[in-house]
Amino acid sequence: MSPLIDICPLAELPPGSKRLVEHEDLEIGVVNCAGQIFAIEDRCSHDDGELVDGELDETDCSIECPRHGSKFDLRTGKPMNLPAYVPVDTFPVVVEDGVIRVEVD
Numbered sequence: 460m461s462p463l464i465d466i467c468p469l470a471e472l473p474p475g476s477k478r479l480v481e482h483e484d485l486e487i488g489v490v491n492c493a494g495q496i497f498a499i500e501d502r503c504s505h506d507d508g509e510l511v512d513g514e515l516d517e518t519d520c521s522i523e524c525p526r527h528g529s530k531f532d533l534r535t536g537k538p539m540n541l542p543a544y545v546p547v548d549t550f551p552v553v554v555e556d557g558v559i560r561v562e563v564d
């Protein structure tokens with residue numbers, strides 16, 4: 460079974476907010492999009508931009524890479540426009556006892 464890492468209490472990540480967590484050699488952005496929690500690797504597949512610094516669009520749950528503007532679907536990690544064309548890793552999220560946890564491999 461994959462390990463679950465504790466992120467924070469759900470109450471500390473309200474809708475529209477993001478946070479960056481580190482786990483071993485991974486940096487993971489955890490995002491509350493209109494009440495749904497997503498976790499995505501904080502590294503753009505185009506040229507390593509830091510996705511969590513990008514703009515969150517809560518209407519379609521995407522985040523825009525601040526470097527060259529590719530938007531990524533937070534649900535799937537797939538890019539929605541160029542220049543990126545390779546998906547970014549996403550991670551399953553659970554909320555247990557009011558705490559956000561992310562499953563990492």
Ligand code: FES
Binds near residue numbers: 504505508
């Ligand atoms: S580094 Fe993200 S679009 Fe170029």
